Amino acid sequence: MESHESLKSYKNRLDDALDNRFLREAMDKFAVAYRASRENAFAGMDVADLIQQVADIKAAAIADSKALLDQFIRKAKAHGVHVHLADRAEDANRIIGEIAQKSGSKKIVKSKSMTAEEIHLNRWLENLGLEVTETDLGEWIVQLRKEGPSHMVMPAIHLSRFQVADLFSDVTGRDQDAEIDRLVKVARKELREKFVEADMGITGANYALADTGTIGIATNEGNARLVTTLPKVHVALVGIDKLLPTLADALTVNRILPKNATGQAITSYVTWITGPSECTTTPSGKREMHIVFLDNGRKKIAADPVFSQVLQCVRCGACANVCPVYRMVGGHQMGHIYIGAIGLITTYFFHGMENAKNLVQNCTNCGACKAVCAGGIDLPHLIKEIHARIQDEAGHPLQSLLLGKVLKSRKLFHSLLRTAHLAQKPLLDKKERPYLRHLPMIFSPDHNFRRLPAIADVPFRDRFEKLHQPAKNPGFTIALFSGCVQDFVYPEHLEAAMKGFAQHNINVTFPMGQSCCGLPAVSMGEKSAARDVALQNLDAVYLDGVDYIVTLCASCASHLKHGVPKLLKDYAPEKAAAFADKVIPYSVFMNDIVGIESDVSDGANAGRKTAFHSPCHLCRGLGVHNTPHELIEKSGNQYVPTEEEETCCGFGGSFSTTFPAVSNEILTRKLDDVTESGADLLVTECPGCVLQLRGGAAKQGRKFTVCHLSELLYPRSDP
Ligand code: SF4
Ligand code: SF4
Numbered sequence: 136m137e138s139h140e141s142l143k144s145y146k147n148r149l150d151d152a153l154d155n156r157f158l159r160e161a162m163d164k165f166a167v168a169y170r171a172s173r174e175n176a177f178a179g180m181d182v183a184d185l186i187q188q189v190a191d192i193k194a195a196a197i198a199d200s201k202a203l204l205d206q207f208i209r210k211a212k213a214h215g216v217h218v219h220l221a222d223r224a225e226d227a228n229r230i231i232g233e234i235a236q237k238s239g240s241k242k243i244v245k246s247k248s249m250t251a252e253e254i255h256l257n258r259w260l261e262n263l264g265l266e267v268t269e270t271d272l273g274e275w276i277v278q279l280r281k282e283g284p285s286h287m288v289m290p291a292i293h294l295s296r297f298q299v300a301d302l303f304s305d306v307t308g309r310d311q312d313a314e315i316d317r318l319v320k321v322a323r324k325e326l327r328e329k330f331v332e333a334d335m336g337i338t339g340a341n342y343a344l345a346d347t348g349t350i351g352i353a354t355n356e357g358n359a360r361l362v363t364t365l366p367k368v369h370v371a372l373v374g375i376d377k378l379l380p381t382l383a384d385a386l387t388v389n390r391i392l393p394k395n396a397t398g399q400a401i402t403s404y405v406t407w408i409t410g411p412s413e414c415t416t417t418p419s420g421k422r423e424m425h426i427v428f429l430d431n432g433r434k435k436i437a438a439d440p441v442f443s444q445v446l447q448c449v450r451c452g453a454c455a456n457v458c459p460v461y462r463m464v465g466g467h468q469m470g471h472i473y474i475g476a477i478g479l480i481t482t483y484f485f486h487g488m489e490n491a492k493n494l495v496q497n498c499t500n501c502g503a504c505k506a507v508c509a510g511g512i513d514l515p516h517l518i519k520e521i522h523a524r525i526q527d528e529a530g531h532p533l534q535s536l537l538l539g540k541v542l543k544s545r546k547l548f549h550s551l552l553r554t555a556h557l558a559q560k561p562l563l564d565k566k567e568r569p570y571l572r573h574l575p576m577i578f579s580p581d582h583n584f585r586r587l588p589a590i591a592d593v594p595f596r597d598r599f600e601k602l603h604q605p606a607k608n609p610g611f612t613i614a615l616f617s618g619c620v621q622d623f624v625y626p627e628h629l630e631a632a633m634k635g636f637a638q639h640n641i642n643v644t645f646p647m648g649q650s651c652c653g654l655p656a657v658s659m660g661e662k663s664a665a666r667d668v669a670l671q672n673l674d675a676v677y678l679d680g681v682d683y684i685v686t687l688c689a690s691c692a693s694h695l696k697h698g699v700p701k702l703l704k705d706y707a708p709e710k711a712a713a714f715a716d717k718v719i720p721y722s723v724f725m726n727d728i729v730g731i732e733s734d735v736s737d738g739a740n741a742g743r744k745t746a747f748h749s750p751c752h753l754c755r756g757l758g759v760h761n762t763p764h765e766l767i768e769k770s771g772n773q774y775v776p777t778e779e780e781e782t783c784c785g786f787g788g789s790f791s792t793t794f795p796a797v798s799n800e801i802l803t804r805k806l807d808d809v810t811e812s813g814a815d816l817l818v819t820e821c822p823g824c825v826l827q828l829r830g831g832a833a834k835q836g837r838k839f840t841v842c843h844l845s846e847l848l849y850p851r852s853d854p
Contacts, residue, residue, distance in 0.1 A: 142793075145468075145493040150796055152464040157295050162462045163804075165292065167778075169456045172398025173507070185391050190511030192384045193376075193447035197437050203345040203378040204428065210348025214410025217425045224254035224485075227429045231256060231337070231370055232263050234425050238368045240265065240334035244326075246352070246359035247271035248339030249287055249450055250374050250429060252472050253485055256337070267337075268329040270358040272322050279306060285466030287452040287474050288396045293465045326358075336362035340373045341392070341449070342385040343426075349409040350426065351385050353392060353402040360406055367414055368423045375433050376446040382407075388449055388509075395509045396451040432484045441520055445484070447510030448477050454504035454514055459783040460497055463800045469497065476504035476514040483521050488528060495522040497794060499787030499801070500658060502755035516701065522660035531661070535789075538656065539664030545650035545671060549594075552623045556590040563589055570833065582792065584799035585830030588624050595626035599645045602633045609642035611682045611728070616672075616695065616718075618688040619651040620822040627846065628687050628822060632721065634849040639729050648675030652691040657698060658788040666706065669699045673710050684717045685724045687845055689821040690788075692720040693756030720753060722762045722820055722844055726769075731848070733769045740850045741771030746814035746839075747780060748805065748828060750821035754781045763820060763844060770847050772816070777808040784819075786827035802831045809839060817841045 152158060196203060208218045221227035235243065243265055245251065257267045257278070269278040273291035277284050279302055284290030291299070300313035303321050311321055338359050342351035350371050352359045363369045379385050393402040411424035437443050455461045455475025470478030471490045479498060483491035495518055504514040526535065541548050562571045570586045595617055613636070621628050636643050653668035672695070676684060686692045696718045703711040725731050745767045753759045760781075767774040785791060785801030805828070809817050817832070817839050819825055829841035 139489055140493060142493050142496075146794065146796070149464050149468050149497075149794065152468050153796055153800055155465075158293050158465050159463065159800075161292065161295070162465060166456065166462045169398055173394065173453075173456075174398075176394035176398045176400050185387075186509060186511045189388050189391055189449065189509055190444075190447055192379065192387060193449070193510055194444070196379050196384070197376065197443055197446045199380075200375055200378055200434075200437060203380060204375060206345040207343055207348055207378060210346070211410070211426060212348075214348055215421065215424070216348065216410055217423070219425060219427045221427055221429050221431070224429075224431050227254050227372060227427050227431070228256055228259035230427050231372065231425075232259060232265075234368065234370055235260065235263070235265055235335055238335065238423060240366075240368055242329070242333045243267045243335045243337060244270050244329055244333040244362050244366065245274075245337045246339070246354060246362045247274045247290070248337070248372060249284075249473065250339050250372050251337065252283060253431065254372075254429070256372065268326070268333075270326050270330065270362060271354070271356060272319065275322060275326065276302065283467070283472060285474065286455055287450055289452070293467065330361045330365050333362075333366040335368040335370065336366040337370045337372065338362055340371050340377055340426075342379055342388070343373050343377045343428075344379055344382055344385060346381050347409055349382070349407050351389075352406045352408070353389065353404070354406070355397075355399075355403045357404045360404060363406065363408060364412060364422075366422075367417050368425070369408075369411070370425045370427060371408075372427050372429060374429050374431075376437075376448075391509045392449055392451055395453045395507065436484055442480075442484075442517060444510070444512050445477070445480055445517065447512055448481075449509050451509045453507045453509060457503040457507050459499060459501060459503065459785065459801050460794075460797060463797050464497075470494065476508075476518065477512070480514070480517050480521055483525065488525050491521065492525050492529065495525060495660075496790070497797070499751070499783050499785065499790045499798075501751035501783035501787065503751070503783065506755050519657050519660070520662075523657075523662040526660040535659035535661055538659055539661035542651055542653070542656050542661070542664050543667045545648070548619070548650065549623075552590060552594070552619070556592070556623075559589055570830075581795040584795055584834060585802070585827060586833045587830055588826060590623055591626050593626070594623045595629045596622055596645065596647060598626060598630065602630060603643060603645070604637045606637075606640045606642040609640050612642040612644065612680055613683045613685045613724070614676050614678075614681045614717075615643050615645050616649060616652070616676070616684050616686040616688075616691060617645070618686060618691040618822065620826065621687055625822050625825060625843070627851065628825075628843040629845070631843070631849040631851065632687055632845040635725065635731070635845070638849075639731065641729065644677075644681065646675045646677065650675070652688070652694045652699075653702070654690055654694040654698065655788050657694070657702075658790070662702070665698075666702050669702050669711070670707065672699075673703075673707060673714050676714065678713060678717060681717060683719045683724060683728070684714070685719055685721055687721040687820065687843065688823070689720055689750035689753035689756065689759075690823055692718055693752035697756065720757055720759060720820065722753075722766055723757075723759055725848070726762045726766050731766075731769065733771065740847070743772045743815040744775045744813055745770075745772040745816045745818055745847070746775050746777045746809050746812050748777075748784055748809075748817055748819040748824055749781045750819060750824050751781075751783050753820055763818070766844060766848060767818060772847065775812045775814050777812045777814070779805070779808055784824050784827045786823045788823065791827065798827075799831075802827055803835070806831055806835060806837055810837060814839050816847070818844050818847050820844045 276291040285293040340350040414422040466474035471482040653665040656665035785798040791798035
């Protein structure tokens with residue numbers, strides 16, 4: 136089914152979700168509680184190593200899936216299982232419908248299966264006149280509401296117990312208390328009757344073991360055991376990506392699945408089924424068992440060198456649990472059938488470009504999903520790849536096309552910025568010079584959630600020669616990579632840094648041919664423009680004699696270090712690797728390489744409670760966590776932790792202009808944390824984060840000020 140929903144209509148849905156107070160509070164509580172439970176569940180374990188083991192097992196199984204499928208079929212048939220192969224969703228639906236009809240089944244019970252959701256199996260069976268009942272509590276609730284799950288593991292997470300009590304009152308015809316224990320009892324009573332009456336049970340499977348022809352099903356409620364053992368027919372619908380060689384492989388995956396999914400130490404029930412079980416009511420004395428293997432595009436994904444890793448997904452749902460956007464708008468807005476980061480990607484493959492085109496833009500590129508992914512999938516990178524692919528197939532929107540064209544020519548880009556500086560004059564706030572007084576008409580009122588900085592009178596590149604002090608016997612020679620925001624909007628960040636470089640006898644070069652790092656083009660799906668820009672930067676920065684390429688923008692640093700080598704792997708791999716190797720973020724350079732000590736700030740700027748907002752591209756992109764805290768202490772200020780220091784601020788480049796309402800909610804949550812910490816000052820290490828946090832704090836009249844780390848270390852005046 137294809138939807139042709141416009142971006143505007145999608146944004147209206149997001150607005151409705153943001154207005155849903157219960158949803159917001161429930162998701163917020165869950166996000167905080169999940170983080171703590173996950174940490175507890177993995178205590179004492181080497182999580183990164185376990186993720187790598189799972190990724191390796193899954194990647195090898197994907198590469199070998201044809202042989203594993205053949206082996207599974209031989210073994211399962213030998214046990215008396217009927218095995219079917221379905222190329223497409225409609226084939227699987229038809230096969231399962233025919234099994235029901237041939238076996239004379241009228242009533243079907245199901246345990247939760249995302250694969251069945253993927254092919255809209257219930258709708259198909261109901262159209263054949265069959266009664267289908269979901270038996271997982273959350274899944275039953277959403278079935279009764281005639282909606283899809285809003286989370287892969289917790290399908291009804293978006294609903295309150297009061298909404299469920301009202302629903303159960305309607306279903307049973309009796310008023311039901313909104314007490315969770317009582318509601319569970321109501322469900323148990325209703326569903327027990329369905330189990331007893333059912334002719335056929337349908338499950339998915341978490342694992343399909345080739346060496347024994349066994350399927351494994353993990354559940355928390357035990358309902359899959361009833362679904363597979365009470366009715367006389369059992370059908371398992373299994374994606375071919377669930378094939379694994381052995382039980383040992385499945386047990387490795389199962390060590391991570393519940394911990395990553397819900398922060399539970401173990402799954403309550405894992406059921407292993409090898410062939411049909413005994414059944415006293417059938418002539419053969421055995422239950423009829425069918426396994427339907429579904430392709431539905433999986434073989435094509437497996438053959439794709441960029442996207443094959445998508446099949447490493449074990450459906451834990453963690454990528455939704457940590458996503459700042461999912462947290463604000465819930466799963467019905469952050470996926471089509473599959474939810475969260477993986478949903479943004481698989482929607483394109485399983486449910487078509489039209490259903491994916493708005494979703495893929497709703498990502499801040501914060502990397503939180505990648506950091507927890509049980510399958511080790513580079514989710515943010517794949518989301519950008521899908522975005523670029525959709526734009527190549529469907530046509531590039533004018534806005535992104537223009538940005539791509541402008542970025543390709545550094546001279547054009549910079550002269551447009553200089554022209555914009557002149558054009559902004561009537562919009563400047565005369566009292567508060569750094570901000571625009573009001574936004575240009577092209578912006579809708581939604582964009583007014585933060586104050587926007589004015590373009591600087593003189594860009595850094597025009598100030599460099601004056602600021603540059605040649606070093607005698609320098610300890611290091613660096614190439615300073617400014618990024619376009621600091622060059623043209625916040626040159627004062629770089630000016631402050633120049634003071635420190637001079638103080639520590641560092642020879643600074645500023646390659647004038649450097650341009651934007653290219654990340655904005657990647658974010659907008661303009662991959663070819665991003666590649667051109669990357670090549671320009673490689674040509675501009677002469678590496679001979681340069682010890683480091685230092686940048687004060689964490690996003691630039693992360694993109695130059697990790698994004699550029701990926702973009703240029705078929706164009707200039709060695710040059711890109713040599714370039715990336717020298718890139719270092721400002722904090723790490725000053726603290727770990729230069730080794731600055733406690734004399735970096737003056738008394739007037741010391742003694743303040745200082746919180747840090749860790750840019751996503753610093754903590755997750757570059758693995759830098761504590762270095763900025765050390766620098767804050769060295770500046771004579773007191774570092775104060777905030778609740779979610781490493782959670783995104785909602786900027787995300789083009790994200791904040793495409794989805795300003797969501798961006799504002801994420802920002803406000805961040806500013807609330809800082810207010811609660813009692814900080815006088817909020818420091819960060821990315822000009823995009825400064826723009827978002829400073830503009831938001833000013834707009835909301837927050838009591839703390841916001842500055843870049845360089846301004847804290849080498850202040851011009853009180854920041
Ligand atoms: S990168 Fe961040 S915003 Fe994007 S899907 Fe992953 S967690 Fe969500
Ligand atoms: S993509 Fe990763 S985090 Fe998301 S559901 Fe799959 S395995 Fe879990």
